[in-house]
Amino acid sequence: MSDRRIWTLEEEDVMISILEGIVAEGGRCDTGSFRSGTYEHVASKMREKINDINIIAKHVQNKMKRLKDEYSIAYDMFNTSGFGWDDTHKCVTVDGPEILEAYLKKHPNKNYTANRPFPHYERPVIVFGKDRATCSMAESAADALDHIGLEHEESNTVGFT
Structure with missing residues (x-):
């Protein structure tokens, strides 16, 4: 069985x-990571819910990593001047090509585009918590300080905890 698969919106929603x-x-460790066996548990539950x-667990693991990366990028774009959110189309918008070009120049390895x-933008914060960094997406200390206020403001205005 291949490790790559195409996910439907229904499958993403169920996952x-x-x-x-x-x-x-309480299925996350104190470090914020999921407990051992989570990927297999999710795959098993998905097989129960979707005919x-x-x-397999590897599919879930790969999708979770990609979802976390996409969420982190969309979050960073959304909280950067010149970007916004289109609630009708459920996507990050950009005010102009020069803004996107400048952003991509500063962040060349991004997997999500404006x-x-x-459609699931608001839900990953519940799954991954406020720790959006991964090995390839870790923030500098300056970036972290900049985001502290944004995350606090977001949790107070959007209802995230």
Whole structure:
């Protein structure tokens, strides 16, 4: 079985719902990472909920990593001057090509682009918490200080905790 697969919106929604339940039940370690066996548990639950789905733990692991990366990028774009959010199309918008060009010059390894739909944007914060950094996405101390105020403001205005 290949490690690559194409996910439907329904499958993403089911996976995120399962992960939200795991988080609500305390399924993350003190470090914020998920407990051992989470990927297999999610794959098993998905097989129960979706008929004829052919999914393994590695698929879940890969999708979770990609979702976290996409969320981190969309979050950073959304909180950068010149970017916004289109609630109708569920995507980050950009005020002009020069803004996007400047952003991509500063952040060349981004996997998410403005104007591409991200229908689950608001849900990953529940799954991943406020720690958006991954090995390839770690923030500098200056970036972290800049984001502290934004995350606090977001949690007070959007209802995230």
